[in-house]
Amino acid sequence: xxxxxxxxxxxxKYQFTRHNFGFLLADQIIADYNLQNNGLxxxxxxxxxxxxxxxxxxxxxxxxxxxxxxxxxECMNFYKINLANLIVLHDELDLELGRIKIKTxxxxxxxxxxxxxxxxxxxxxxxxxxxxxRPVNLQFDIADYVLSKFSDDxxxxxxxxxxxxxxxxxxxxxxxxxxx
Numbered sequence: 477x478x479x480x481x482x483x484x485x486x487x488x489k490y491q492f493t494r495h496n497f498g499f500l501l502a503d504q505i506i507a508d509y510n511l512q513n514n515g516l517x518x519x520x521x522x523x524x525x526x527x528x529x530x531x532x533x534x535x536x537x538x539x540x541x542x543x544x545x546x547x548x549x550e551c552m553n554f555y556k557i558n559l560a561n562l563i564v565l566h567d568e569l570d571l572e573l574g575r576i577k578i579k580t581x582x583x584x585x586x587x588x589x590x591x592x593x594x595x596x597x598x599x600x601x602x603x604x605x606x607x608x609x610r611p612v613n614l615q616f617d618i619a620d621y622v623l624s625k626f627s628d629d630x631x632x633x634x635x636x637x638x639x640x641x642x643x644x645x646x647x648x649x650x651x652x653x654x655x656x
Contacts, residue, residue, distance in 0.1 A: 477530070477531045477532070477533065477555055477556075477557050477561065478527075478530055478531070478532045478533070478557070478561045478562075478563065478649055479532075479533050479534075479535070479548070479551060479552060479555070479557045479561060479562050479563070480502065480505065480532060480533070480534040480535075480563045480564075480565065480645075481498075481502075481534075481535055481536075481537070481544070481547075481548055481562070481563070481564045481565065481593070482498040482499045482500075482501060482502025482503075482505075482534065482535070482536045482565045483495075483498035483499070483537070483541065483544055483564060483565060483566040483567070483587075483589040483590075484496035484497070484498050484499030484500075484502075484536065484541075485499075485540070485541055485623075486536075486537075486538040486539075490623065492625045492626055492631065493622070493623050493624060493625050493626070494567055494608040494621065494622045494623070494624060494625075494626060495541065495567055495622040495623055496567075497565075497566070497567040497606040497608060497634065498564070498565040498566045498567060498589075498606065499536050500634060500638055501565045501604070501606060501637070501638045501641055501642070502534055502536050502565055503638075504638035504639065504641075504642045505527075505534060505641075505642045505645055506523050506534060508642045508643075509525055509526075509527050509532075509642075509645075510525060511523040511524060511525040511532070511534055512524050512525055516538065517535075517551070518535060518537075518547045518550040518551045518554070519537060519538055519539050519546065519547045519550075520535035520536055520537045520538055520539075520547045520551070521535065521536040521538060522534075522535055522551075523535070527645055527646060527649055528645075528646035528649045528650050530649055530650075532649070533551065533555065533557075535547060535548070535551055537589075541588045541589045541592075542588035542589070542591070542592050543592055544589040544592045544593055545589075545591075545592030545593040545594070545595055545596030545597065546592070546596060548562070548564075548593050548596060548597060549596040549597050552597060559597060559598055559600050559601055560600070560601075560602075562597070562601035562602065563601070563602045563603075563604065563648065563649070564589075564590065564593060564601060564602070564603050564604070565604045565606065565641075566587060566589060566590060566603060566604070566605065566606065567587075567606055567608045567622065568585070568587075568605035568606055568607050568608060569585065569586075569608060569609070569610050569618070569622070570585060570607075570610065571605055571606070571607030571608070571609070572607050572609050573607050573608055573609045573630060573633055573634075574607060574633045574636070574637060575607035576604065576605065576606060576607065576637060576640075576641060577604075577605040577607075578602065578603070578604055578605070578648065579602070579603055579605065580600060580601065580602050580603070581599050581600045581601070582599065582603070584599075586618075590603070602648070604641060604648070606637060606641075608622070
């Protein structure tokens with residue numbers, strides 16, 4: 477069994493913000509693979525189904541970002557999911573908008589969702605890092621930036637990225653991709 481975790485903040489006011497890139501990609505995967513909505517479990521929107529002939533659970537934690545690890549740990553423990561089968565979808569400041577990087581383990585680069593997950597289950601899980609670019613204006617507060625909405629032009633890029641990753645999620649689940 478595989479667990480895919482989309483990171484974001486719950487509520488309409490955060491729906492199209494940079495910090496919700498993980499939720500937006502999760503929504504694309506849910507739609508493309510017709511994952512079943514099983515309501516709320518483990519303080520998360522909970523979906524299940526099959527991708528690449530493998531059982532998959534996808535959750536979107538409905539906690540604050542810095543508490544995402546609690547939901548992940550509860551779900552992993554309940555279903556006895558191996559850490560190697562955890563895939564986390566998250567926004568990444570250090571990548572240009574539209575860039576994607578897939579890696580296993582590593583630091584959290586100040587991302588509170590990743591920090592929480594690593595504290596709860598360890599850090600040897602797969603991350604799909606979704607670039608949101610750092611603000612060019614150094615006066616811009618990072619917290620305000622990640623909670624700001626994508627522009628219409630940026631959303632077009634986000635949609636392209638989401639479609640590409642969703643199409644390739646079977647390769648990722650089957651570990652048939654180049655890690656790095």
